[in-house]
Amino acid sequence: MSTRAVTFTKQQIADYAQASGDHNPIHLDDDFAKTVGLPGVIAHGLLQMGLMATTAAEAAGGPDRLRRLHCRFSGMVVPGDTVTFTAEPVGPGKLELRAVNQRGEPVLTKSIAEYLE
């Protein structure tokens, strides 16, 4: 089993926006985020998935082995949240993926990885 805890920051979210090219202001501008009913900026689902993939790759024996990743983005992640990412083997070439915040609430659910053994 591989596990890692990450505390999200505005800088990290901005770095992901820059590297990914996803500049939706809900990830970058608190005032804008509030106008669409959010508490402030939120992390990209794909940033959560990227961090989840890094943990899954560790459990799979390397990123090149990953053949399928599926994530459901179930909870918002805001700067200051600490999310624990866990990849647990559940069968040949299969990992169950979990991401849970500091309150024990799942932020990624029904998430799995498949890999070449």
Added chain:
Amino acid sequence: MSGKVEAGAAGVAGRTYPPVTFQIEPGRVAAFARAIGADPEAGVPPTFAAVYSLGVTGPQLFGDPDAAVDFARLLHAEQEFTWTRHPRPGESVSSQGHVASDVSRRGMRFVSFETETTDSAGEPLCRSRALFVIRS
């Protein structure tokens, strides 16, 4: 609640956008790897598909006036990537987006958007399946 499809809300189901080519630039790969806590020397991170696959075709959907996606009300609900192989830094790839379904119910619109990415020889690399929810 009936859950029926609202009249006139068939949206853009079935629409396919023109393929887009993308050069996988090594510096950008390294920056992406650092942003997700991966080793920047370990090749193209799997979820860099968020850039070379979904990232290049998504804007075609979001910019399509017929699709009328309100970006500010868009939530990314689910994402799946499947890989035949992972691309290498420096490689040129081609991605084509397709709206698999577009359904409105209970004031929410659900758009399933698929992207096929192939290498320069036309061999499959990656398939992305995104589910977007647009709040009304």
